[in-house]
Amino acid sequence: MSNVSWIRRRRAGARFWGKFRTRTAGMAGLVILVLAVGLALIAPLFIDSSVTNVVSGTSEKMAPPSLDDPLGTDESGRSVLEMVWWGSRTSLLIGFLAALLSMVIGTVLGIAAGHFRGWLGAIILRITDWFLVLPSLVTALVLAAILGGSTATIIVAIGVTSWPSTARLIRAQTLAVEARPYIERSLALGAGHWHITTRHVLPNVAPLLLASTTLEVASAIVTESTLAFLGVSANKTSWGTMLRGSYDWGAATAGAWWYILVPGLCIVIVVLAFTLCGRALETVLNPRLRTRAA
Amino acid sequence: MTATPPVSQPAVEALEETRARHGLLRYAATKAGGALVSIAMVIVATFFLFRLLPGDPVRALAQGRNMTPEQLDLERARLGLDKSLPEQFVQFVKQTLQFDLGTSYEYKRPVLDLIGERIGSTLLLTGTALVMAVSLGIWQGARAGWKPGSRFDKFSTAISLVLWSVPTFWLGLLLLMVFAAGVGPIPGVFPTRGISSVDAPEGFAYVLDVAQHMVLPCLTMVAVVYAQYLLVMRSSVLDEVGQDYITTARAKGLRDDDIRRRHAVPNALLPTVTLVFMRIGFVVGGAVTVEAIFSWPGLGQLFYEAIRVPDFTLMQGTFLLITASVIVMNTLADVVYHLLDPRVRSA
Numbered sequence A: 001m002s003n004v005s006w007i008r009r010r011r012a013g014a015r016f017w018g019k020f021r022t023r024t025a026g027m028a029g030l031v032i033l034v035l036a037v038g039l040a041l042i043a044p045l046f047i048d049s050s051v052t053n054v055v056s057g058t059s060e061k062m063a064p065p066s067l068d069d070p071l072g073t074d075e076s077g078r079s080v081l082e083m084v085w086w087g088s089r090t091s092l093l094i095g096f097l098a099a100l101l102s103m104v105i106g107t108v109l110g111i112a113a114g115h116f117r118g119w120l121g122a123i124i125l126r127i128t129d130w131f132l133v134l135p136s137l138v139t140a141l142v143l144a145a146i147l148g149g150s151t152a153t154i155i156v157a158i159g160v161t162s163w164p165s166t167a168r169l170i171r172a173q174t175l176a177v178e179a180r181p182y183i184e185r186s187l188a189l190g191a192g193h194w195h196i197t198t199r200h201v202l203p204n205v206a207p208l209l210l211a212s213t214t215l216e217v218a219s220a221i222v223t224e225s226t227l228a229f230l231g232v233s234a235n236k237t238s239w240g241t242m243l244r245g246s247y248d249w250g251a252a253t254a255g256a257w258w259y260i261l262v263p264g265l266c267i268v269i270v271v272l273a274f275t276l277c278g279r280a281l282e283t284v285l286n287p288r289l290r291t292r293a294a
Numbered sequence B: 001m002t003a004t005p006p007v008s009q010p011a012v013e014a015l016e017e018t019r020a021r022h023g024l025l026r027y028a029a030t031k032a033g034g035a036l037v038s039i040a041m042v043i044v045a046t047f048f049l050f051r052l053l054p055g056d057p058v059r060a061l062a063q064g065r066n067m068t069p070e071q072l073d074l075e076r077a078r079l080g081l082d083k084s085l086p087e088q089f090v091q092f093v094k095q096t097l098q099f100d101l102g103t104s105y106e107y108k109r110p111v112l113d114l115i116g117e118r119i120g121s122t123l124l125l126t127g128t129a130l131v132m133a134v135s136l137g138i139w140q141g142a143r144a145g146w147k148p149g150s151r152f153d154k155f156s157t158a159i160s161l162v163l164w165s166v167p168t169f170w171l172g173l174l175l176l177m178v179f180a181a182g183v184g185p186i187p188g189v190f191p192t193r194g195i196s197s198v199d200a201p202e203g204f205a206y207v208l209d210v211a212q213h214m215v216l217p218c219l220t221m222v223a224v225v226y227a228q229y230l231l232v233m234r235s236s237v238l239d240e241v242g243q244d245y246i247t248t249a250r251a252k253g254l255r256d257d258d259i260r261r262r263h264a265v266p267n268a269l270l271p272t273v274t275l276v277f278m279r280i281g282f283v284v285g286g287a288v289t290v291e292a293i294f295s296w297p298g299l300g301q302l303f304y305e306a307i308r309v310p311d312f313t314l315m316q317g318t319f320l321l322i323t324a325s326v327i328v329m330n331t332l333a334d335v336v337y338h339l340l341d342p343r344v345r346s347a
Helices: A002-021 A024-046 A080-115 A119-133 A136-147 A151-162 A164-178 A181-188 A193-229 A239-248 A257-285 A287-293 B009-051 B057-061 B069-079 B085-097 B111-146 B151-165 B168-182 B203-241 B244-251 B256-278 B280-293 B299-308 B312-340 B342-346
Strands: none
Touching: A002 A024, A002 A257, A024 A080, A024 A257, A080 A119, A080 A151, A080 A164, A080 A193, A080 A239, A080 A257, A119 A164, A119 B009, A119 B312, A136 A151, A136 A193, A136 B009, A136 B280, A136 B299, A136 B312, A151 A164, A151 A193, A164 A193, A181 A193, A193 A239, A193 A257, A193 B168, A193 B280, A239 A257, A239 B168, A257 B151, A257 B168, B009 B085, B009 B312, B111 B151, B111 B203, B111 B256, B111 B280, B111 B299, B111 B312, B151 B203, B168 B203, B168 B280, B203 B256, B203 B280, B244 B256, B256 B280, B256 B312, B280 B299, B280 B312, B299 B312
């Protein structure tokens, strides 16, 4: 039985890939993403965390781009290129893990809110709406400031404040799926809560989840950089921390454009790539959007 | 008159009107109740969140100061930290309900006074930026959505996607570098920080001075916030384009511009404007960042300073106020939407 369903799934996957491939913007985003993640993964082969060490900077301080330092140096004479490269690991890691956390919370609570009618669902929905209203950046700032700024707490702070929109989306989708007749058939055959939610609802919401997670990674990276810039992150390197350094050392007034431009452009390019990818996924997966965009 | 008098049309309308008004009142009451519950949840959550703080808050605030153990105990008693957790909770709730948000460690002044001083400049900056962002976003979104796939539409979508990907603070840094410090041929014409010059003149010149200080922060906020209004307005106009009444208007021979302005936009406006208020939390986050970069002496900067120090009483107070006002704004938007849109009201 599982053999049949796997063949079917593989076919659906191939169909999906065929459709996704036609979306130029989405493909461009995907290529950039693969490139960025690849570069972040191979970074340890060429450099190590010593590039962020304040005393290891041997070049001239705040030097403009030159042959030795293609992207200039910062206030301690560290190479901006090497720091951006090493920092991509932190920024991407936090982006992915925070989005993952947000997705897990959002999916579990969203499916629960849609599946369990009655008081349990109502309470979960109420809590979701409450979190949805809270200003997420402000809440994340408070959480990070209270829990300390380690990588783990930043991930928690972002994940805990960004799940509600996923939960609403998944709840709506769960309600739609559970209204279908085959759920009734399944119930008649004696399926329990666990079987229905994991075997029927989850596979149905999974594609949508993929699109929403991709977009979530984008906003998590922006949030991470903002938290780091506002000084609640204890991370030594991330693109946000670098920009904090550029602000603290007056790079803007000193005209050290490379120090501000390079980390910022990294954020924008990666975030834009995730956004393009996520939007393309949404369009391919959502028939209503597809006809409109055409 | 026959045995069953046909109710006249005006009477039916009046009846429906009354019913609608009662419905609205009930709706508003339910929403207000919900908002109160939400605010209560915020107060409870804040209490436990700030008790999660690792270590002893008194010791933390005594850092760098010479304090004897007796003084520490006195400070503990003053803050009510010598009592049990339930007692502390009751005291916290009581004080918060009386708008007593405690005393700032850093400023040695009541948090509420500090907030009162700062709130005006925040409202000035956020209000101006919001009005500009909303009008620009709605105007551009309506034009883009009216002709989907046109060059204007593609340009608008591209620009909003890029702006959406730009972190607020980075945009602020760029503007600082280009227009405040000056790059190459561009002279630095705008001040880098604050709301007014140290030697600010009186009268009308003062207004101009503040306006000059506001240009860059305002621009940053508008750029970041307006992108999402554009996208929302675009998609709601897009929803209207295929509707029957638009076809009818076209069949009547109305000019294209007239159909857009007088038929499509008013219908598309409502969901957009509501969403503007629904996402006010996002704007608040932007305000914190912008005020931090440009040292704009508002609530956001107060909150940011509280985090930097860290001054937990001040952080707690500003957090409570910001969250509560966002909840109130959301509820208001909900009720106003209900009031304005008959489609929602009858449902």
